Structures are given as structure tokens and as C-alpha cells.
Amino acid sequence: MPSTGLSIIPINGVGEIRPGDEIATHVAAAAHDSGTPLADGDCLVVTQKVVSKAEGRLVLLDHSDRDARLRLVESESVRILRRRGDLVISETSHGFVCANAGVDLSNVEAGQAALLPVDPDRSAKHIRDALRARSSVEVAVIISDTFGRPWRNGLTDVAIGVSGIAAIVDLRDTTDALGRALQVTELALADEIAPAAELVMGKATGVPAAIVRGLSKEWFREGSARELIRPASEDLFR
Amino acid sequence: MPSTGLSIIPINGVGEIRPGDEIATHVAAAAHDSGTPLADGDCLVVTQKVVSKAEGRLVLLDHSDRDARLRLVESESVRILRRRGDLVISETSHGFVCANAGVDLSNVEAGQAALLPVDPDRSAKHIRDALRARSSVEVAVIISDTFGRPWRNGLTDVAIGVSGIAAIVDLRDTTDALGRALQVTELALADEIAPAAELVMGKATGVPAAIVRGLSKEWFREGSARELIRPASEDLFR
Numbered sequence: 001m002p003s004t005g006l007s008i009i010p011i012n013g014v015g016e017i018r019p020g021d022e023i024a025t026h027v028a029a030a031a032h033d034s035g036t037p038l039a040d041g042d043c044l045v046v047t048q049k050v051v052s053k054a055e056g057r058l059v060l061l062d063h064s065d066r067d068a069r070l071r072l073v074e075s076e077s078v079r080i081l082r083r084r085g086d087l088v089i090s091e092t093s094h095g096f097v098c099a100n101a102g103v104d105l106s107n108v109e110a111g112q113a114a115l116l117p118v119d120p121d122r123s124a125k126h127i128r129d130a131l132r133a134r135s136s137v138e139v140a141v142i143i144s145d146t147f148g149r150p151w152r153n154g155l156t157d158v159a160i161g162v163s164g165i166a167a168i169v170d171l172r173d174t175t176d177a178l179g180r181a182l183q184v185t186e187l188a189l190a191d192e193i194a195p196a197a198e199l200v201m202g203k204a205t206g207v208p209a210a211i212v213r214g215l216s217k218e219w220f221r222e223g224s225a226r227e228l229i230r231p232a233s234e235d236l237f238r
Numbered sequence: 239m240p241s242t243g244l245s246i247i248p249i250n251g252v253g254e255i256r257p258g259d260e261i262a263t264h265v266a267a268a269a270h271d272s273g274t275p276l277a278d279g280d281c282l283v284v285t286q287k288v289v290s291k292a293e294g295r296l297v298l299l300d301h302s303d304r305d306a307r308l309r310l311v312e313s314e315s316v317r318i319l320r321r322r323g324d325l326v327i328s329e330t331s332h333g334f335v336c337a338n339a340g341v342d343l344s345n346v347e348a349g350q351a352a353l354l355p356v357d358p359d360r361s362a363k364h365i366r367d368a369l370r371a372r373s374s375v376e377v378a379v380i381i382s383d384t385f386g387r388p389w390r391n392g393l394t395d396v397a398i399g400v401s402g403i404a405a406i407v408d409l410r411d412t413t414d415a416l417g418r419a420l421q422v423t424e425l426a427l428a429d430e431i432a433p434a435a436e437l438v439m440g441k442a443t444g445v446p447a448a449i450v451r452g453l454s455k456e457w458f459r460e461g462s463a464r465e466l467i468r469p470a471s472e473d474l475f476r
Contacts, residue, residue: 001439003445006246008452082474087245089474097389098355150388150475151335153468154406154426158390168392188392189437194433199427199453200241207241230391234325236320237388237475 120161262368358399
């Protein structure tokens with residue numbers, strides 16, 4: 001079904017999130033106060049950083065202690081893929097392959113580091129359930145994080161947690177405009193929604209959430225970021 | 239500067255593009271006829287497929303001839319990274335690492351295959367210059383294609399040609415909300431705009447172009463998809 005277009009709306013005014021805070025409450029209030037309240041059929045994208053903070057996924061770390069940093073990265077990894085200097089590319093317990101196991105030193109208090117949420121899908125579901133219960137809106141939720149990638153410079157946002165929307169859309173059994181089976185069979189939908197949202201969030205402006213409005217209704221179903229993880233046995237680059 | 243949000247607008251009614259067609263003319267007319275004409279400050283995203291068709295980057299190929307397919311992929315590659323069955327991951331002459339050298343069998347006439355544009359940046363610039371000359375609009379142009387990636391399932395769109403916008407935004411010398419230097423130094427902006435546009439284009443609906451409206455003005459400058467190519471010497475996964 002042809003799209004009529006999307007709106008990508010930053011949610012300003014969320015404020016600082018502290019351990020124990022309910023993200024759904026803060027995000028819904030900020031969206032409302034900004035004049036762009038959440039609506040049914042929206043996909044809310046929330047950065048991993050604020051989810052980690054809300055869930056208390058903060059540890060003590062002396063940022064200048066290189067050995068301590070490396071030990072922390074290793075403790076958050078199940079498998080190291082590559083090392084170069086201070087850079088470690090590893091597989092996290094979730095199955096994500098990324099730099100430094102997603103351990104983040106920015107936007108946290110000095111002497112602390114933020115770790116990835118233990119179960120980002122569950123984090124996404126928690127926010128979605130809370131929005132349904134408190135704000136009576138039925139939305140999907142994606143938890144996003146910023147990853148590098150091989151072969152290409154720069155970082156982009158990807159989905160690490162998903163609730164209420166397909167992470168992968170299977171185009172198998174659809175045909176192209178000339179009636180033939182498509183070569184492209186799996187579209188990583190959640191990994192397109194996450195970077196779209198990042199365009200309005202901004203690493204330096206501290207906007208931690210955005211609404212992606214207008215996505216095709218047929219994409220909304222139960223989903224999981226695990227759909228996005230390629231098994232090591234199928235991966236040619238481990 | 240905080241974003242006020244984006245609109246992602248599909249351009250319907252572009253029609254079939256044939257060798258020799260001017261994409262700028264078709265896209266501008268379709269956008270106008272759809273009630274969403276191109277405007278200054280827009281970023282136009284156009285799929286590689288229609289650019290390849292317009293530029294006559296079509297070759298004869300018997301789709302059922304596996305050996306012929308492999309020979310074509312190899313001829314479009316400067317280096318093979320991996321093989322598995324019919325799948326070849328290779329580096330193209332442009333420096334892109336992708337499956338099957340970007341050779342595409344879908345949405346072309348039977349007996350043909352579409353190759354990547356020879357110089358997608360130049361293709362983007364051509365469209366941009368034509369829009370300025372014919373429609374008096376100053377827009378950026380991104381040529382997008384659909385690539386797979388290691389470690390994660392599914393395909394996403396990336397930028398293979400860029401004109402008039404930064405492909406990479408350097409966040410070095412910016413600080414986070416707590417005043418410290420950001421760890422994230424390079425944002426692959428064009429590789430976030432491309433998948434955002436893909437969300438409204440759709441592999442099966444045949445919409446070959448979309449407008450991304452509302453991007454930060456400071457991002458508009460001369461740019462190139464070559465900024466996105468990580469040199470092999472810096473790449474840990476070759």
C-alpha cells in the first residue's frame with residue numbers, strides 16, 4: 001500500500017532521566033507539553049542512553065583508567081571479534097556486535113559509565129505498556145543505539161529493542177512492479193526507523209526521544225530486536 | 239540547533255524511467271502534480287535503480303544462467319571478500335562493499351540486469367544541477383541503494399551518491415549535554431537520510447524517489463559518498 005508520507009517529530013523537554021524514573025511518564029508529558037502528544041499508530045523511538053539511566057544500568061568507572069575501561073568492556077562481552085588500540089569490537093550478551101560492548105562514557109556523570117539495558121526488548125515493552133496504561137495510546141516502541149559498521153565510515157543508529165512493530169519485514173511472496181519475485185526479501189524495518197528518528201534527535205542537543213508517525217499499519221505486530229541478529233553460523237564476517 | 243522535525247514525502251507518479259530520460263524532469267513534474275513540489279532546502283533521495291536505467295546501465299543477462307551471473311558480478315568487482323553459494327560479497331570499483339557488486343535483476347526487463355551507476359556522486363550532481371536550472375530549486379540529492387550488512391539480518395538503504403549535503407557530519411569539538419567532548423565523532427548523515435526515505439518508497443510499490451524536508455541547514459554543503467567509504471587499511475573486516 002503506497003505511503004502517504006511520514007512525520008519525524010522530536011520530543012523536546014523530556015528533561016534529565018534518573019534511575020527509577022518512568023520514561024513513559026516523562027516522554028508522554030513532554031510530547032503533550034510540546035504540542036505534539038503521542039497518538040495511536042505512532043512509533044516512539046527512545047535512545048538507549050536514557051533507558052539505561054532509568055534502569056540504573058550505571059557503573060563506577062574512572063574514565064582515565066584505560067585498563068579499567070577495557071576490563072569493563074570485556075565483562076560486557078561474550079566474544080571479542082577484533083581489537084585495535086583502545087577499540088574493541090565484540091559480541092554482547094544480547095548478540096549485538098558493536099564497539100566497546102555498547103559501554104558509553106558520554107552524557108553520564110564523571111566517574112560513571114552507562115551499560116546497555118539487560119533486555120532492550122523488555123525495556124521497549126515496558127514503555128509501550130506504560131503508555132497504554134497511563135496515556136491510553138497504542139504505540140510501538142524502539143530503543144535505539146549508535147553503532148559503527150565495517151566498510152563504511154561514520155556511525156548510524158540501529159534498533160536494539162523493539163515492541164509492537166516488525167523489526168524485519170519479509171517481502172518474500174511480493175512481486176516487483178514487473179510482476180516478478182523480489183530479490184530483496186528481508187527489509188530491516190526497525191533499523192530504518194531508528195536512523196530516521198536520529199535525524200531529529202541529535203547527539204549534542206540531548207533530545208532522547210522522537211515520534212515516527214505515518215508508518216504503514218500492516219507493520220505493527222509483535223516484534224523483537226532479536227529478529228535483527230544474524231546468527232554467527234550464517235555470518236561471513238566473524 | 240534543535241530540530242523542529244522532518245517530513246518524508248514519497249513522490250508518486252514518476253512513471254517508468256527509460257535510458258536517456260532526465261530524472262530531474264520526471265521527478266519535479268511528479269512532485270508538482272502530487273501537490274508536493276520540491277522546495278529549497280529539501281533533500282531529494284532517488285533510488286539507484288532508476289538512475290541506472292536513465293543512464294543506460296543495463297546489460298544483457300540470462301537470469302537463469304548462474305555462470306553468466308557470477309561472471310557479471312566478478313566483472314563489476316575489484317576484490318572479492320566472501321563467497322557462499324550464489325552470494326558474492328565484493329568491493330566495487332567505487333569502493334562500496336556489497337552483495338553481488340550491486341548487480342540487480344529485479345524491476346528490469348527479462349534478459350537484462352542493472353549495474354550501479356559509474357559515478358553516483360556525479361549522477362546526484364547532475365540531478366541537482368538540472369533541478370536548479372529547470373525548476374529553480376536548490377536541493378541536495380542522494381542516490382540510495384539497498385545493501386545487506388554483516389552481523390544483522392535484513393537489508394537497509396544506504397547512500398551511494400551525494401550532492402549538496404554532508405555525507406558525514408563531524409561532531410568533534412562539540413560537547414554533550416554535560417559539557418564533555420562527545421565520543422561519537424562522525425555521524426553518517428547520508429546513511430540515515432537514505433533509510434528514512436526508503437520507509438516511504440517501498441520495494442514493491444515502485445516509488446523511486448522521496449523528499450526529506452526539514453533537515454538542518456548547516457548540513458547542506460558540498461558532499462560526496464566517498465566520505466562514507468572506509469579505507470581498507472582502516473577496516474578490521476576485510
